[in-house]
Amino acid sequence: MDKVADLGRDIGAYIRQQRNTAKISLRQLSKLAGVSNPYLSQIERGVRKPSAEILQQIAKGLRISAEALYVQAGILDVPAGGPVPDAVRADTALSERQKQVLLDIYESFRRENRAAEPAENDNDPDFSKE
Structure with a gap:
């Protein structure tokens, strides 16, 4: 209680x-x-x-x-972390809105890079497929 x-x-x-x-x-x-x-x-x-x-x-x-x-x-679990998201969330000088915008931008860059990875490896002659 x-x-x-x-x-x-x-x-x-x-x-x-x-x-x-x-x-x-x-x-x-x-x-x-x-x-x-x-x-x-x-x-x-x-x-x-x-x-x-x-x-x-x-x-x-x-x-x-x-x-x-x-x-x-306590309705949702704490979102997945990492050094950058944890640092942004811990920064007391930022408002919650600013933190969320930074985290959204950071995640969009990470998604973009993940999506580009296979295409980059396909053009790499040293990349061997198993």
Whole structure:
């Protein structure tokens, strides 16, 4: 039971941190997310545990990825890491939106390079096929 309460506090503290970073008041976020001011306040204080739908609305109001809130709330597992994604996620100077954009760009480059690998090897006379 304590673990559930801890998750509620963790997600609430995370939402408050993101709201403060975005320089948005509780009342402004309430309006942007379409969530009542008292309910949002209870979420931030860890009194209420929001549903995935409410988290999605809050993410939209904060202009961050819903995935970031889902991970923080324990709904999703932490995405696969590596040195670059881990460094981006750990950087406190970046907003969640900036982190997500960087991670999307990084992953698109990796996908592009993976797709190009077989074509490069086909033109390589030293590449032997087994």
